[in-house]
Amino acid sequence: MFVSYKWLENYVDLSGISPEELAEKITRSGIEVEGIEKIGEGIKNVVVGHVVKCEQHPDADKLNKCLVEVGEDAPVQIICGAPNVAQGQKVPVAKVGAVLPGNFKIKKAKLRGEESRGMICSLQELGVESKLVPKEHAEGIYVFSDDAEVGKDAVELLNLDDAVLELGLTPNRSDCLSMLGVAYEVAAILDRDVKLPASTYKESTEKASDYISVKVEAKEDNPLYGAKVIRNVKIGPSPLWMQNVLIAAGIRPHNNIVDITNYVLLEYGQPLHAFDYDRLGSKEIVVRRAHDKEKIMTLDDTERTLSNNHLVITNGSEPIALAGVMGGADSEVKSDTTNILLEAAYFKGQTVRTASKDHGLRSEASARYEKGVDPNRVLKAGERAAALIAQYADGEVLQGTVTFNELEVEPAVVTITLEKINASLGTTISGQEVEDIFRRLQFEVSRTEDTFTVTAPTRRGDITIPEDLLEEVARLFGYDELPLTLPEGEGTTGGLSPYQSKRRTVRKFLEGAGLFQAITYSLTNDEKATKYALDKREPVKLLMPMSEERSNLRLSVVPQLLEVVSYNLARQNDSLAIYEVGSIFLKNEGEALPTEEEHIAGALTGLWQNHSWQGEKKAVDFYVAKGVLEGLFEELGIIDFINFRAAEIDGMHPGRTAEILLKEEVIGFVGSVHPEVEKELDLNETYVFELKATPIFEYNLPALQYTPIPRHPSITRDIALVVDSAINAGELKQIIKDAGGKLLKEVSIFDLYEGEHMEPGKKSLAYSLKYFDPAKTLTDEEVVKTHDKVLATVKEKAGAELRG
Missing domain, CATH: 3.30.56.10 (Phenylalanyl-tRNA Synthetase; Chain B, domain 1)
Structure with a gap:
């Protein structure tokens, strides 16, 4: 709800309260003010000007040379390109030195050789949104009425010095969907009186009941309907002040009749509708449920097919409005309208919502009916609108209101x-x-x-x-x-579960390693649903998907991360590292609901390091992705139980992919995306990983043990072993560790050689072995004995020979 501060002053005395102070008080009383907009803030030196002479520019077909009075001693010459500028108009003029929105400053200039001392402005140039500008001023400058005073501040006259408060209303506070409702709220906050608007007018001697009858068949949907007949109206623009408050509220002005119904809608919170009486086609109004497949052409020139769930206003035979939502095109108030039927009715919110939802028509009126209008204001709003039509459209209001009223309202x-x-x-x-x-x-x-x-x-x-x-x-x-007190009684202390704590550790580590968190859809299409799945299952299909692209629950997070990478690469963001801790869904035979499991996944592409000053660049490769995971496993304390094993996975590069094992259980994979997939998605070389979270988070770690700082020196031996090319370095390392027993504390690989001096089908792997006994200094004999055992074991189990 947009609330004009100046309009609100008509109902509540706001003296001594600035818009900012008022917003603070309203927010503290329970209704959040989401923002304050001052449309004309910063605009300076814009006045009402009078175009005393207008002729075509001598050297430009689309420019006009205007002589404009701006309240100074002499008129000024202004070059204007607006198609609607003409002699005799009163227009907003930004004088030399003026400032317009966006800090646009007006200076003296020459256009095609002719001097221009200022600018004649459109509403858009004064900060008004294009969608709110009246149609007659949408394609050119704004024109004031003839009674506008030359030299007067145009910003003030256009109400652009107003402050508009945006209220974030919860559904229960529908009373504040009206200016009077907000006035009651503000009056209660400030402890001041509410000034209600007047609804007085002179009635005709003729009776409205001689011109129209009202019959309601759907009494539950429409327990109250009031109709007033107003004759001899003159269609034209509404007064400037009314247009200003409608624009401030986000409603585009149209003509005096439509603007008055919108004005009262905002003032009372009661939707109204004006029909062209002469276009009704009868002298009766019948409110009923629509017939199935019945048609109506609405005001937006769209033919709509109705059902018996929709409430319609009819002329006894044909629908002329979709009740509470939108009027019909056939009975629309037009420029030649002279007699109108004004509707003020109470419609059931659920019925209006059904029609609004079915036809995709959500309006200011339907929103108020859905949330509930004040039943005691329905007919009062009609009287208020009739008074304004009599005043600003010279309407002759016929005597009485033709009503159907079976609404029983008892205050709570x-x-x-x-x-x-x-x-x-x-x-x-x-x-x-x-x-x-x-x-x-x-x-x-x-x-x-x-x-x-x-x-x-x-x-x-x-x-x-x-x-x-x-x-x-x-x-x-x-x-x-309200006083601040601590809770009393027994309770439990809050905290994270071990699972939650480890999930937080994962996020903290990965972000510290340079990866950004992504949150992607859990829904995917048929093709991607089973790709990269760690558990091969039939995907879970949605009964009513929002699109074919989001029709299945995912079995893997990687496809969605690849979509993110592709999206970023298409926008020249070519170095990217992202991760997601998200859910996948596993279908269970014979069960209605799938099992939801959490996975940890990531995707990396482009440069991992880029130090432009030193000229150092390092692209992402397999070992970067693997290193990130090893750091994560070390952070979680399970690195000693993790192994990597070469693997072939559909959609992954066959020579750069590894399975990840926790003890003997496969919990994930890491590697390079297959080149064909990269080509299909327009990716550069990209590395991904995905892990099951539950086995990692719930792994029973051995009790933490501390060892004293060693007092005795260690002994290091380096060995280079010649083995078959098919032997994995990790497997050989494990054989060495097992053979070394208690004295062998560390084993690390530091070299791989496959060159011209090596036999075909062979390679050399070099390891560094550290021997240590915390209780004593090792002797050469003890180290040699253990080291010989290691060499014998690797020869026996892997056929490894010491390289000469």
């Missing part, structure tokens, strides 16, 4: 005690203070000792139970004034 009566208020809020508010809060809210209240019986006005449909009154007392007493 709710009782609450002072003890409950203070016990719930932890306060010591006095009975007089509580009574005063209800008075400020203009709730009728009677008090018996410390019991309050409150009659809530029908505008506040959210007040139904004692807790609602409790909320009203709390917010107007002031949430900031």
Whole structure:
């Protein structure tokens, strides 16, 4: 809801309260003010000008040379390219030295040899959104009415010096979907009176009932319908002040009749509709449910097919409006309209919502009906609109309102005690203070000792139970004034579970390693659903997918990460490292619901390091991706239980992919994406990994043990072993570790050689072995004995020979 500060001043005295202070007070009382917009903020030196002469520029077909009075001693010459500029107009003029939105400064200039001292402005150039500019001014400059005073501040005249507060309303506060509702709220906050608008006009001697009859067949959907007939109206623009407040509220002005119905909609929160009486085709209004497959052409020139779930206004035979949503094109108020039928009705919110949703038509009117309008304002809003039409369209309002009324409205009566208020809020508010809060809210209240019986006005449909009154007392007493207390009684301390803690550790480590978190869809298409899956299952299909691209629950996170990489590469972001801790879904035979498992996945491409000053660049490769995972496993304390094993996985490069094993269980993979997949997705060389989270997070680690800092030296031996090319370095390393026993503390590979001096089918792997005994200094004999055992074992199990 957009609330004009200047418009609000018509209903509540805001003296001494700035828009910013008012926004703060409203927010602290329970309705969040999401922002304050000042459309004309920063605009300077823009005045009303009078075009006394207008002729074509001598050297330009599309420019006009205008002589404009701007309230100074002499007129100024301004070159204007607007197609609608003409002699005699009153227009907004930015004089030399003026500042327009965007800090655009107006200077004296020459256009095609002719001097220009200023600029004649359109509303768009003054900061008004194009969609809100009246159609007659959409393609050119804005033109004031003839009574505009030359030299007057145009920003003030156009209400651009107003402040517009945007209220973020919760569904229960539909009362504040109107200026009067906001006025009651602000008046309660400031403890000031509400000034209600006048609805007086002179009635005709003719009766409205002689011109129209009202019949309602769908009484449950429409318990109240009022129709007023107004004759001899003159269609034209609405007054400038009304256009200004509509623009501030985000509504585009059209003509005086439509603008008045929109104005009253915003003022009272009650939707109205004006029909061209002469285009109705009959003298009766019948409200009923639509027939199945019935057609109506709505105001947006779209033919719509109705069902019996939709409520329509008819002329007795044909629909002329979709009730509460949109009027029909056949009965639209047009420039030649002279007689109108004004509708003010109460429609059931659910019925309106059904039609609005079915036809994709959500309007200011339907939004209010859906959330609930004040039943006691329905006919009052019609009277207010009739008075404005009489005043600004010279309408002749016929006597009386033709109504159908079976609406039974009883205001809610709710009782609450002072003890409950203070016990719930932890306060010591006095009975007089509580009574005063209800008075400020203009709730009728009677008090018996410390019991309050409150009659809530029908505008506040959210007040139904004692807790609602409790909320009203709390917010107007002031949430900031409520005492701060600690909870009493026994309780449990909060904290993360071990699983949650490890998930947080994963995110912290990966982000520290330079990866950015991604959050992708859990939905994918048929083709990608089974790609890169660690567990091969039939994918879970959605019964009503939003699209074919999102029709299956995923079995792997990697395909979605590759989509992210592809999207970024297409936008020249070619170095990317991302990860996701997300869910995959495994179908279980015979069970309705799938099993949801958490996976850790990542994708890396481009440069891993780029030090431009030193000229150092390092591209992502297999060992970068593997190193990130090894660091993660070390952080989680499971690195000693992890092994990598060469593997072939569909969609992955056959020579650069490894399975990841925790003990003997395969928990994931890491490697390079297959070149064909990279070509298909327009990827550069990309590396991915994916792991099952549950086995990692729930792995039972041995108890933590501490060892003293060694006092005795270690002994290092390096060996180069010649083995068959098919032997994996990791397998050979494990054989060495097992053979070394307790004395062998560390084994690390530091060289691989496959060159011209090596036999075909052979390679050399060099390892560094560190021997150590925490209890004593090792002797050469002890080390030699263990080392010889290692050499014998690798020869026996792997056919390894020492390289000469």
